[in-house]
Amino acid sequence: MKLINTAAAALMGATCIASAGLAKDCAAPLRQPATEKLMELVVSDTVLKYQLEQSIALGQRINGDPMTNPVASLEDYYHFIDALVTYNPQNIMTGTLNGQTRVSMDGKNYCNWNILDILAYSYFLVDRQLTTDPRGQIQFANDKFGEWMRDIAVEWGNYLETPASAINVPDFTSDPNYATWTSASDPGTSPWYCPPEGGYDTFQAFFTREFCAATFPNGSRPVQGYDDPRTVVAIGDSTSAGRWPISEDGKLVTTYDGVAQSGRVIKGQLYSDVHDFILGGEGETVIESFGSIDPTLFDGGTWTHQFLNVNNYHRLHVPVAGKIVYLKHLQSAVRMKSGWSQAIGEGEVSFYDPRDTADWQFGQTRMVIGIDTGEPHGVVVISPMGMAQVSGIQKRQWVIENAQALKGQEFANFAFGGSDFVVMFEKKAGFVLTVDVLPEEAPGAGVNYTGSLQGEKYGCFGGDPGCSAIPGAANQPPPIPADQ
Known part of the structure; x- marks a missing residue:
């Protein structure tokens, strides 16, 4: 996949070292092409502007804590999108859900958010029920916005296939919750994948990791x-x-x-x-x-x-x-x-x-x-x-x-x-x-x-x-x- 060069340049400046905690502020990313496109859509579509503002406002009513819901305005949302498409996946140990999934949110320091938190938050912001229509969320209600969401998904996906995206992969490979799975028939006492010598070249390579051939020689669990x-x-x-x-x-x-x-x-x-x-x-x-x-x-x-x-x-x-x-x-x-x-x-x-x-x-x-x-x-x-x-x-x-x-x-x-x-x-x-x-x-x-x-x-x-x-x-x- 072709990487958008302006986004790649900004990504390198947006990374901060945070795996040991949340001590450092994140460098502000440059304005991204995806954000500029959204700003153009908002200017040309007053209905979209209203929908975004209302969805953000309703999100604030549900959770008004700036450390866990820092987007309180359209300008905040633009800053969030800049950070989202320049985000290096993180797996920081700050809190855990059910003793497994790591949870980390740090206000507008988005490089200190963990991967599932920032992904789910990006949809929370646009998942508010705006009307009495069963599909009254902005994701369904505005086709142009839906197309734009696809664009940013692809843009971030492109970046995750570059070597720069692998910077925090060791934080994932050292986490047993990414290596084992517990079920009634398998207590998950041994890892199911074997990292290659020298580690994974990109985050995408880690994400699509295969079963360890030494443990599963047929390429499948039994x-x-x-x-x-x-x-x-x-x-x-x-x-x-x-x-x-x-x-x-x-x-x-x-x-x-x-x-x-x-x-x-x-x-x-x-x-x-x-x-x-x-x-x-x-x-x-x-x-x-x-x-x-x-x-x-x-x-x-x-x-x-x-x-x-x-x-x-x-x-x-x-x-x-x-x-x-x-x-x-x-x-x-x-x-x-x-x-x-x-x-x-x-x-x-x-x-x-x-x-x-x-x-x-x-x-x-x-x-x-x-x-x-x-x-x-x-x-x-x-x-x-x-x-x-x-x-x-x-x-x-x-x-x-x-x-x-x-x-x-x-x-x-x-x-x-x-x-x-x-x-x-x-x-x-x-x-x-x-x-x-x-x-x-x-x-x-x-x-x-x-x-x-x-x-x-x-x-x-x-x-x-x-x-x-x-x-x-x-x-x-x-x-x-x-x-x-």
Whole structure:
């Protein structure tokens, strides 16, 4: 990818050494091309100016602390964008969430913010409910602003593929939460990746790190139920957000809960078109396409959704075996839902919370792949979703029409960003989600699932949760470089 030279020059001046704490102020970055473009949009679009000002104001009503919400005006927002596209990912030890994810926010010293905090905050600022329309956030309400958000995602993604972006990678590789994953079947006592000699050349190379060949010689974790066609496995180290029924006319129905500009809570239902999700909707650009699929196959079926956090493994593996019959890579929006979670008890930490609801998968950049498993379970759609600051979804060369996909086979990876995965099943598949549920409820979701490792049993066909979890990895191909 081509780096914008003016941004690269400013990035070098914006970096401060902060891994040992927050003692130093960050150097102010130069005004960036992305910021100048936004300023031009604001001048030419008074509605956008009003929307931004109102979204920022409502954010201040939710959290008025300048150390954790320093953007209180349009000028503050311009300064934030300058810092965002010149940000070197940080992993500073100042506070931890649930003993794992590091939390760091330092007012307008954005180089002292941790990576997930600044990413989630960037969407909190534009995720305020401005109207009573179910999609009343500025991310949905203003198309030009949505296009601009894509531009800054790409600009930041370009930078993360340069050597300068690797300056703080040692802070990540020394953090066990980026090397291990805890689940019921794997306590995470040993690292799953092996840094190359001399370290990672770019932050993107670290973010897309592969399994250690010495530990996983087949390029995959052991695939549970490999020989049982009823078993569906997790596509990557991820957390389930749940399962939802698809209506008989192809709509995903989800509950809706938002707060309007007036502060009034809005509740109801939101209907999203599964057919458009599969085939592409108005205004979405087709990057690559082959094969065909009848979207009505999924009427009355099941929609599932998995979330990958910033510290997770970000390569993707096939959850079922079958023949690839369809692919459509769609470029659309780069949105994310984000709220503020205020600490209320001793030992708790406040943080910006990416709230991963099913309806926010619609209108996102995505790769939709159809896999025909044959009878009796039919076609399964798998769809990696580029959310937030994602510069691409990169598929492997073997993913072509009529190729045979093996369960657990690596087929793509995310570039940097928040990322999700949707899997859809036909009604006749009788899919049952088998992931364990934690006793405490998840904020806004109601159900809190345990994490899943790539290759672990995720669910079963046929309505019976008793499908096999016996691991196997027969004939798995070796790891494939991310650029192939």
